[in-house]
Amino acid sequence: xxxxxxxxxxxxxxxxxxxxxxxxxxxxxxxxxxxxxxxxxxxxxxxxxxxxxxxxxxxxxxxxxxxxxxxxxxxxxxxxxxxxxxxxxxxxxxxxxxxxxxxxxxxxxxxxxxxxxxxxxxxxxxxxxxxxxxxxxxxxxxxxxxxxxxxxxxxxxxxxxxxxxxxxxxxxxxxxxxxxxxxxxxxxxxxxxxxxxxxxxxxxxxxxxxxxxxxxxxxxxxxxxxxxxxxxxxxxxxxxxxxxxxxxxxxxxxxxxxxxxxxxxxxxxxxxxxxxxxxxxxxxxxxxxxxxxxxxxxxxxxxxxxxxxxxxxxxxxxxxxxx
Amino acid sequence: xxxxxxxxxxxxxxxxxxxxxxxxxxxxxxxxxxxxxxxxxxxxxxxxxxxxxxxxxxxxxxxxxxxxxxxxxxxxxxxxxxxxxxxxxxxxxxxxxxxxxxxxxxxxxxxxxxxxxxxxxxxxxxxxxxxxxxxxxxxxxxxxxxxxxxxxxxxxxxxxxxxxxxxxxxxxxxxxxxxxxxxxxxxxxxxxxxxxxxxxxxxxxxxxxxxxxxxxxxxxxxxxxxxxxxxxxxxxxxxxxxxxxxxxxxxxxxxxxxxxxxxxxxxxxxx
Numbered sequence: 001x002x003x004x005x006x007x008x009x010x011x012x013x014x015x016x017x018x019x020x021x022x023x024x025x026x027x028x029x030x031x032x033x034x035x036x037x038x039x040x041x042x043x044x045x046x047x048x049x050x051x052x053x054x055x056x057x058x059x060x061x062x063x064x065x066x067x068x069x070x071x072x073x074x075x076x077x078x079x080x081x082x083x084x085x086x087x088x089x090x091x092x093x094x095x096x097x098x099x100x101x102x103x104x105x106x107x108x109x110x111x112x113x114x115x116x117x118x119x120x121x122x123x124x125x126x127x128x129x130x131x132x133x134x135x136x137x138x139x140x141x142x143x144x145x146x147x148x149x150x151x152x153x154x155x156x157x158x159x160x161x162x163x164x165x166x167x168x169x170x171x172x173x174x175x176x177x178x179x180x181x182x183x184x185x186x187x188x189x190x191x192x193x194x195x196x197x198x199x200x201x202x203x204x205x206x207x208x209x210x211x212x213x214x215x216x217x218x219x220x221x222x223x224x225x226x227x228x229x230x231x232x233x234x235x236x237x238x239x240x241x242x243x244x245x246x247x248x249x250x251x252x253x254x255x256x257x258x259x260x261x262x263x264x265x266x267x268x269x270x271x272x273x274x275x276x277x278x279x280x281x282x283x284x285x286x287x288x289x290x291x292x293x294x295x296x297x298x299x300x301x302x303x304x305x306x307x308x309x310x311x312x313x314x315x316x317x318x319x320x321x322x323x
Numbered sequence: 324x325x326x327x328x329x330x331x332x333x334x335x336x337x338x339x340x341x342x343x344x345x346x347x348x349x350x351x352x353x354x355x356x357x358x359x360x361x362x363x364x365x366x367x368x369x370x371x372x373x374x375x376x377x378x379x380x381x382x383x384x385x386x387x388x389x390x391x392x393x394x395x396x397x398x399x400x401x402x403x404x405x406x407x408x409x410x411x412x413x414x415x416x417x418x419x420x421x422x423x424x425x426x427x428x429x430x431x432x433x434x435x436x437x438x439x440x441x442x443x444x445x446x447x448x449x450x451x452x453x454x455x456x457x458x459x460x461x462x463x464x465x466x467x468x469x470x471x472x473x474x475x476x477x478x479x480x481x482x483x484x485x486x487x488x489x490x491x492x493x494x495x496x497x498x499x500x501x502x503x504x505x506x507x508x509x510x511x512x513x514x515x516x517x518x519x520x521x522x523x524x525x526x527x528x529x530x531x532x533x534x535x536x537x538x539x540x541x542x543x544x545x546x547x548x549x550x551x552x553x554x555x556x557x558x559x560x561x562x563x564x565x566x567x568x569x570x571x572x573x574x575x576x577x578x579x580x581x582x583x584x585x586x587x588x589x590x591x592x593x594x
Contacts, residue, residue, distance in 0.1 A: 011592065071422050073590045087590070094428035106423035110347055111340045119340060122333045123429050151347070 001175060001207045002045040002068065007077035009038040009063050009231075037063040039231035040077070050201055050208040052222035052239075054316060060231040061211045062101075065177050068209070069099050082174055095124065098168030102180035105164055107152045113163050114148050117170060124171035131170060138166045141196055158189030165193065169200060176200075178210045182217055194220045215312040229320055239312075246319045247310040251281045252289050257301035268292050276303070330437060333429070337441030345445050352449070359400055359454045366392040367462050381526050386465055387552040388523075393458045394548040395520045400450035401443050402482065402543055404511050407490025408435040413497040413504075421498065425586070432491060432582055439487055471553050474560045478547040481567035485542045488574035495578070495585045519545030525554075539570045 015031040016022070038060040045051050055061050066072040067079055070086030070093045079086055086093040099106070107116040121131045139145060142162040147155055155163065161181055168176060178197070182190045198221055200206050210221060218225060218239070225242060227235040235242060252268070255277045262273055265280060267287035272279040280292060289307050296302060310318075345352055370388050373380045381388050400406075412435070415421040425431060458464055467475065493510060497503040515521055518540040527535055535541055546563045549555045555563045 066422070069426060071425050071590060073587075091428045094426055099423075099426055101423070104418070104420045104423055106420070106426070108340065110344050112343065115340045115343060119333075119336045122336045123427050123434070 001047045001049070001082055002209065003078075003080045004044070004064070004068075005042050005078045007038055007041045007064065007067065007079060008036065008075045009060070009067060009072065010075045011035045011037055036231055038067070038228075041228060041231070041233050042077075043226050043233065043236050045207060045209060048201065048205040048207055049224060050197070050210060050221050052218040052225040053209055053211045053228070054213075054218065054225060055211075055228040055234075056320060059228050061228065062179055064228075065099075065179050065209070065211065069097055069177060070094065095171065096174045098171070098173035098176045100161070100164050100168045100176070100178050100181050102161060102178075102183040102185075105152060105160060107160075107163060107167060109153050110151050112149045112151055113144070113155075116152070116163075117167060120167055120170055126171050130172060134170050134172070138169060138196075141199065142166055142192060158185045161185055162189065162193065162196075165196065169206075172204065173206065175207045175209070178208065178212075180211055180213065182212060182214050190214070190216070197221055215316070219312055227316065227319055234319055242319075243310070243312070243315060247315045248284050249281055249310060249314075249318070250284055250289075251279055251308040251310075252292055253277060253279050253306040253308060254293075254296060254302060255304040257303050260300050263299075265292050265295050279308075330433065333434075334437045334440055337438045338444050339441075341438075341441035341445050344442070345449070355400065356450055356453070359396060359450060360457065362396045362399075363393050363454060363458050364461070366396055367458075381523060383523075383552070383554065386463075387554070389462050390464050390552050391523060391548045391554075393455075393462060393464065394551055395544050397451050397454045397458065398479070398482075398544060398547070399520065400454070401446050402486050404486075404490055404493070404507055404514065406439075406442060406446065407487065407493070408439045409490050409494035409497060409503060409507060411435075411438070412494035413502070416497050416501060425589075431586075432578065435491055435494070436487060439490075440483075443483065467551055467553060471550060471556065471560075474555075474564065475547055475551045478550050478564060478567060481564065481571060482543045482547050484571055485539060485567065485574060488571070488578050489539070492574075492578050492581055495581050498585050498589055514540050514543065517541065518543045519548070523549075539574065542567045542570050 011034070012032040013035050015033055041060070041064065053061055053064070063072065067074050068081055068086055070090040073087045081093055082096060084093045084096065107113065108119065111119075117131075117135065120126070126134075139148065142165070144159070144162060144166060147159050147163065150159075152160055152163065165178075165181065176197075182193055185193065194217060197208060197210075201208055201221075208221070210217065212218060222239060224238050225235065226233070227242075235246070251271070257276070259276050260278075262270060262278075264270065268280040268282040270278060271281045282292065289305075293302070293305065367389050370381075370385065370392055374385045374388070378385075383391075412421065415424055424434065427434060455464075459466075466472070489510075493503055493507060496506065500506070517524075517535045517538050519535070520543075524532060524535045524541055524545050535545075546555070546567060550560055550563065
């Protein structure tokens, strides 16, 4: 569905001069530095997949999405979206994709929501049956009944993002690009959005490429993740293998009958000590919880234990740091 | 035909949404109407006073001159640059949402045109027509002959298109410069002067008149208003319409080229 091959994007950034008359010299300057926002990225997204696209701020996620939606020209490499080259065939591509940028709206600011939808119906040439069917389905699912006659400028962020997602799906796009859709959205609206996205994906087979910083979104929606950092591809694969590979550091919490002095255990590190409890972290290939316990139980009276698996957030942090 | 019916439908949808827009900003709408009335009254008064002092002040009979001036004020309600698409484009550029407009599967210029025409039709119906009807009774304006009225309607349509192209190109500039408020202010000053909106071009002295005739701005106010008062009739009228038609073609080509260039820059540079 989406094929990205050796994709590169370079920006020319004018060099800001310093010192005397800098403002004037800047006006006539033709010096540039080249910033490589996306550097040799290749990945594929299959039909009907939901893929999480993660990375730090400025890692190149939005730049990649813009190239996939045809509003940025790749510097090198190739992109195809269902066989269409987005930049060269921007109109054809626009008709088959839906795009939501969490911080930007595609709706008209001053007119009631339903009016924006009517305009989109004309612009995307959506036939009446599809339009009505989609509205009747999506409005209750997203809880938009109460804002349908409100202009966007009066909406809360959560309402606006929900309205935008509905707008992006009215023309039954084959592919949905979601760029940080849940940023700043409250937990209840977030839940609505996650349920909605997975429902649409199941029902219509819409392929979804989702950028997010919210690991809840990833865990709930994505079976596969693509991680990029500083324009480079760091990881591409399913979520479980990522946990296996980068979630190597596990922790063990031990609660003792009474407070005990700090002590060392082979192949594990004491990371925290609080009242009767102590936390040890260890590499999953170097030792096991059983080995550590075996060492401890012979020496101190143990009341309770807990093995703590790394969360995705921690894994991603490891991944960024492992570079 | 398919493209035509689609453009009509998009146009109708924008007309509807612009109508709602204007009903949201009611206060500004009424202020606009009051402003138009006051301006019409004062230009009418000024020309009467001038003619009382010197009956040959403008080289045309007083009723014609008053009609010309009132028309200039009334048409300002639709042709003033503040009603053009450039402010929408500039706002979108500053908010960073212009990408969402470029992403839509419709030609950007066509999209801006239909959107602009929606607002224009609403302002024509609710500002221009009422003020002209009022002016008709206030100054006992003369209705022109049938042929002049037809010529005027056609010429007005041309001036709407020409002013759109000029405004649209200013809007494209805002994609490069981010802010066009000052440029637009300067443009408005030049436009008012060289379009004959305030003072008819035919009373300008030598060089200024020649310059005014070369520039496209006279197509916006001077030509339709001159046709209305019968200053351009017969072959003159056809000639004036020909000038407007030529400018439409020239500006259409140059705005397409500029759009291509600016888009290429934005899409390669990332805006």
